[in-house]
Amino acid sequence: MLILISVWFIGGTLTILSQWIISPEVQKSTHDYLQYYWIVFIEVTSGFDVGGEVKRLNTLSFGITILMLIAGMIIGGLVSGQIIAIILNAAQKAGLVAEAPNNFKFIDPIIIFGINKHLHGIISSVRRIDGNANRDIIIIDEEADEISILDESDYKNIWYIKSDPSRRNYLKEIFDRNISSDFKQSDINQLYKASQKSCRVILLPNQKKDSNLEFIDPETIQKAMEIETFKENVYTIIQLQSVESKRYLKGKQIDEWLNISDYSTKMIAQAALSPGITNIFNNIMGGGNEDTNEMIRLSLIHDSLSNLSFRDIKNWIVNDPNIDCILLGFCKFLKEDDKGIERLRNPNYYFQINPVEPHRQKYYRDTYNSMSVKFNKDTILNEGHQNDLLVYFANKNIAFDQYIKRR
């Protein structure tokens, strides 16, 4: 406010002085001079010229007017920013998530579409796994303005966008307005270079008590497909309620689907067959000790390891005691000829965990018609491209090239 008053007073006085010294004949009375304070006030507070008055000004006053207009725009911006900050603070003080600033384009955010009982847990898990990254998370839902902040540290950079399903193309409008299409800056694109994916969208099913169970999954899938119709480069992850719903996903470009019932049942079976196994899964799924943070991670293969077989890379890693990771397998970029009918999620890549000996690969294929052993230990990685990834357990992402340079 003090800046506004100072700029207004200085600007108005300078204009009056300039008019009085250079062109006094234009003003007929003292009242005409005092009017310049009003003109400058309008310019400074709105950033717009007062039409018609400009004809009375000499060159110097005209220059001062331009300066006042610029000052007006700056002050206008500052005031708007202050007002937004006050509103955000008020929202946060009320214990609610803040609204995403209008027309601000987020780069590579995580978008959570829908609200259910898992929302808060997902946010805290993302924060826990992601360390101090505090990446932007945007929650889109009809009731998104009612999301409360459960933990101040977890809820930094969390924004909501209230959706309006009654409006046609409301999703497209949101993405056009708030999500940057510059996928090159996205860290997901830095891994899956060939896929050109940018932000990640998690689609949560509507688990309200009055929801018809039969329609929950089709509704979630429909939303995912809707997003993909106008935004091909998003990485979509959907949570399915029923394993039966997987049939709806045929031919769709949805990157990952999770049927938790499926996973939990299999984990229960594993726990019954191998006592103690739950603890291991709990650890590698991000539920272990905060100091360890041991998880499955992916890294691009450095150029100097290109054209080597998985076996060669594995032997190199095991024999260097300073590389603190357990190599699990690789994620292979599929050329057009490599693509098959396998259960591919991201259609350009194939995850091969624990690649087998070539003769065992043949055995699995012949005996079980297996689709789990597409590649073997002698598969050459980064052959003719640089898109393949290593899959490993580690407590942080490893840049393997640092060990190569040292060697």
Next chain:
Amino acid sequence: MENNTKLANDFGVEDHIIICNWTKKSDLLVKELHNPSVEKKRPIIVITENPQDVPDFEEDETYRGIMIVKGNPSNEDSLKRAGIESAATVIILADERLADTADTKTIMTTIAIDHIIPDIHVVAEVLSASNLPFFAYTFVNEIICLELLTERLLAQSCLTPGVSFIFADLLTQSSDTNEIYVEDIPTHYIGKTFQELRKAIVALDEQDIILIGLGSSTEKTDSGGEIMVDHHGNSIMEKVLIINPKAKSKSSSTKYHKDYKLIKGDQVYLIAYSRPNLAEGLK
């Protein structure tokens, strides 16, 4: 269906698996437990109040050796009729008919089990993370919390795209997918380092095994770092799990590094396509 329902004293089985409650996921559970790739298929006894929900399993190979006890699993008599004293494992599934109160029934069932045989291996499915503290008062060995599993899997898939596929591979019991196995240290590797064992396993090309970590027992310490003792003055031991032991460093005080010398009682965690035979392979 009536023909399949027999009295517990007719079963005459031991070292079996008891499944408490029959739910939508029980079919997949049975198929996983009796998958052809499982070496030792244990008989299964299902305790359910609704035996009519169990499908007619006569034609299905995986349903062979399955018996039913009609009753409430939180009732001690039902558990005894299912031969709990001679069972290997009890699986308690969340009773989906009870919706939000299913966890209460699971807790009641664990208390009933603890009263009969506290040292049996119990796997419990829990719906809500807020109920987990109550299980600290029971002897449940393994808890699968659906709420936490959902949140962690979605968060991981988001930050490490594709990871759900890897977990699916590790969790699916079949001949051509990987599972995680817990194995004892081969006797001739006791006294050798974790790194030595790791290199030896990598050289075992024929078995396609990945050594991912180790389990050991260590003295339990309190928040001040003091060793905790029981009322006889003996150290209280606790199990530790170390995935991916690191290189020895001055900055870390952990004794479980790559050069940690394996001792009797330690176990290793392995990823393999079938249960590995380390002792034979590493001879």
